[in-house]
Amino acid sequence: MKLLAGKFALITGASQGLGRELALTYAREGVRGLALVARSKDLLQSLASEIYRIRPNLNVAIINADLGSSVEVERVAAVTLAACEGRLDILVNNASTIGPVPMPYLLDYPADDFHQVLNVNLIAPFLLIQNLLAAMIDHGGSIINVTSDAGRVGYPGWGAYGISKFGLEGLSQTWAAELAKTDVRINWIDPGNMNTAMHREAEPDEDPTAWSDPAAVTDIFVFLASDSGQHVRGERLEAQSKWRARLQKG
Amino acid sequence: MGVVDQKPAFTLPADLSADRPPERRGLSRDQVRLLIIDRHANSFTHTRFDRITGFLAPGDLLVFNSSRTLPAALIGKARDSALTIEVRLAELLPDGTWLALLVPSSPKKMEELFTQGLIVDFEWDLNCEVLKQDRRIPRLWQLRFSKTGTAFLDLLYRIGQPIRYRYLSAPWRLSYYQNVYAIQPGASEMASAGRAFSWKLLLQLRNQGVESASITLHTGLSSYLDGELDRQHVVSEEKYSVSEEAADKIRRTRNSGHRIIAVGTTVVRALESAAAEFGGEVKACHQYTKLRITADYHLQIVSGLLTGLHEPEASHLELLAAFVPPEKIYAAYHEAIQRRYLWHEFGDLNLIL
Numbered sequence: 001m002k003l004l005a006g007k008f009a010l011i012t013g014a015s016q017g018l019g020r021e022l023a024l025t026y027a028r029e030g031v032r033g034l035a036l037v038a039r040s041k042d043l044l045q046s047l048a049s050e051i052y053r054i055r056p057n058l059n060v061a062i063i064n065a066d067l068g069s070s071v072e073v074e075r076v077a078a079v080t081l082a083a084c085e086g087r088l089d090i091l092v093n094n095a096s097t098i099g100p101v102p103m104p105y106l107l108d109y110p111a112d113d114f115h116q117v118l119n120v121n122l123i124a125p126f127l128l129i130q131n132l133l134a135a136m137i138d139h140g141g142s143i144i145n146v147t148s149d150a151g152r153v154g155y156p157g158w159g160a161y162g163i164s165k166f167g168l169e170g171l172s173q174t175w176a177a178e179l180a181k182t183d184v185r186i187n188w189i190d191p192g193n194m195n196t197a198m199h200r201e202a203e204p205d206e207d208p209t210a211w212s213d214p215a216a217v218t219d220i221f222v223f224l225a226s227d228s229g230q231h232v233r234g235e236r237l238e239a240q241s242k243w244r245a246r247l248q249k250g
Numbered sequence: 251m252g253v254v255d256q257k258p259a260f261t262l263p264a265d266l267s268a269d270r271p272p273e274r275r276g277l278s279r280d281q282v283r284l285l286i287i288d289r290h291a292n293s294f295t296h297t298r299f300d301r302i303t304g305f306l307a308p309g310d311l312l313v314f315n316s317s318r319t320l321p322a323a324l325i326g327k328a329r330d331s332a333l334t335i336e337v338r339l340a341e342l343l344p345d346g347t348w349l350a351l352l353v354p355s356s357p358k359k360m361e362e363l364f365t366q367g368l369i370v371d372f373e374w375d376l377n378c379e380v381l382k383q384d385r386r387i388p389r390l391w392q393l394r395f396s397k398t399g400t401a402f403l404d405l406l407y408r409i410g411q412p413i414r415y416r417y418l419s420a421p422w423r424l425s426y427y428q429n430v431y432a433i434q435p436g437a438s439e440m441a442s443a444g445r446a447f448s449w450k451l452l453l454q455l456r457n458q459g460v461e462s463a464s465i466t467l468h469t470g471l472s473s474y475l476d477g478e479l480d481r482q483h484v485v486s487e488e489k490y491s492v493s494e495e496a497a498d499k500i501r502r503t504r505n506s507g508h509r510i511i512a513v514g515t516t517v518v519r520a521l522e523s524a525a526a527e528f529g530g531e532v533k534a535c536h537q538y539t540k541l542r543i544t545a546d547y548h549l550q551i552v553s554g555l556l557t558g559l560h561e562p563e564a565s566h567l568e569l570l571a572a573f574v575p576p577e578k579i580y581a582a583y584h585e586a587i588q589r590r591y592l593w594h595e596f597g598d599l600n601l602i603l
């Protein structure tokens with residue numbers, strides 16, 4: 001039996017990078033349906049065509065939205081709730097923006113950009129969880145927030161992005177505490193260095209081939225979303241660490 | 251039976267309309283006031299909503315309506331004329347068309363403005379065709395939109411606004427019209443009896459052993475913007491669904507002798523309709539109901555009701571009379587007015603136990 005059989009997942013930031021790989025992997029692992037969110041409609045549509053090649057009849061809802069706007073987040077929630085018929089099992093808050101590049105010092109950071117980065121990377125995950133919890137709480141579910149090393153250490157130049165991830169880690173911890181007695185579990189994963197558009201833009205002088213292919217870090221996202229990961233809750237995990245030895249039971 | 255009289259049972263002072271959500275008047279969502287009417291004693295209790303925990307016992311079952319509020323008001327333009335029309339969605343019909351209230355910008359008579367085949371254009375390339383006037387509720391028209399399903403829902407959320415009434419102090423955003431536990435998008439207006447539940451309170455009740463279940467009944471319009479029609483309080487035919495899981499919980503609660511408490515009159519209607527359908531038992535179903543519950547209706551399932559404070563026109567109160575005699579409701583309402591309780595979707599609540 002496939003690890004995610006019967007489950008419905010919402011993945012934000014699915015148009016490219018890690019989110020795209022997660023969508024393909026979840027489709028292969030047997031999900032019942034997917035809601036995929038990003039701004040670029042064309043990229044989402046071509047992803048959907050690729051998914052249909054793997055799973056011709058999969059229920060895929062493409063939601064074209066800017067998560068920087070809370071009104072748009074409400075639409076994302078409503079369309080997801082309709083698409084999943086009221087039962088959501090997996091929510092992956094993956095969408096992120098790095099903010100202006102080249103990355104300015106916080107001292108020089110334009111206030112509007114600061115707001116936008118927090119809106120996409122922190123407020124949107126907060127609102128999505130808040131709006132979708134009702135569809136998870138009765139039968140249990142897995143929420144995964146995608147964080148970063150920059151959410152633990154204040155690197156110069158990583159400004160609003162890093163601060164949004166600090167916020168996301170705090171959000172995850174608080175939510176884990178509030179949901180402790182329910183069957184909804186929340187964990188947050190640092191995927192580690194990956195060769196994606198965002199990272200190439202952030203560090204144009206580095207060699208991207210030294211970073212991991214995003215397709216190589218999806219297994220922990222499958223594990224946590226699946227029933228095998230049911231005992232793991234309230235944890236910060238690193239995708240490129242030896243997590244399996246520690247987390248896998250038996 | 252005083253309750254079916256058409257004369258108002260009491261007068262509601264205009265300043266007792268909640269013009270803003272509790273969160274915007276210094277309260278948390280669950281701190282609105284709660285008036286408890288004891289069905290079996292002659293006394294009322296005035297308390298705060300979050301203290302409801304003290305009035306519910308382990309094993310009691312709260313039944314919620316999981317319908318989620320739509321931004322159901324859309325502004326469009328009649329094709330080939332300058333007429334602006336506000337479309338208020340009332341009900342999704344089985345064939346994918348909608349019944350809707352059409353509010354024109356012109357004072358002309360409706361029948362002169364709206365005709366079969368009229369096309370109304372909205373932003374984002376959405377349009378609808380007017381099919382026909384509804385026979386039961388002539389203020390409503392049947393419309394066919396150019397999109398259906400989630401594509402329509404997506405556009406509705408881009409174009410629409412929540413339906414709002416005149417007593418509000420500001421055009422509150424859709425998120426204020428949402429119950430925290432709402433799931434299926436489909437309500438024209440918020441099923442507001444449950445608005446005061448916060449997650450904190452829901453989790454607290456759960457830990458206390460109070461059970462919960464949900465049904466879905468997409469609430470329609472509370473007003474057709476027509477005094478006469480509104481006074482008649484025509485009960486439209488509504489679709490409801492009860493899941494296997496909810497039916498099971500209801501069965502178990504009844505067998506164990508605990509109370510089933512409806513959160514909102516829509517839930518009373520759904521559960522009692524299901525019971526009427528299946529010989530006194532609630533089974534999983536997707537059904538339509540025309541059931542009208544009045545003073546002489548014998549409730550089979552529901553023993554308690556959490557509801558808002560209703561309009562003075564007696565017909566609005568008739569369902570409550572199935573729980574307690576009208577005189578008792580009026581007496582309680584008089585106290586509520588004296589104590590300056592607030593009416594409408596952002597207002598205070600009434601629990602009948």
Ligand SMILES: NC(=O)c1ccc[n+]([C@@H]2O[C@H](COP(=O)([O-])OP(=O)(O)OC[C@H]3O[C@@H](n4cnc5c(N)ncnc54)[C@H](OP(=O)(O)O)[C@@H]3O)[C@@H](O)[C@H]2O)c1
Nearest residue numbers: 013015016017018038039040067095096148193194196198
């Ligand atoms: N790459 C790394 O080395 C690395 C390291 C640590 C953590 N991470 C984290 O991993 C996650 C995935 O990043 P990635 O490297 O895969 O980045 P990516 O390739 O740039 O992908 C980011 C995704 O987020 C979406 N997105 C951005 N802004 C959006 C908005 N306003 N509204 C909706 N969607 C928006 C993008 O879609 P559209 O542009 O189409 O909207 C895209 O699908 C992020 O949370 C990131 O912080 C990455």
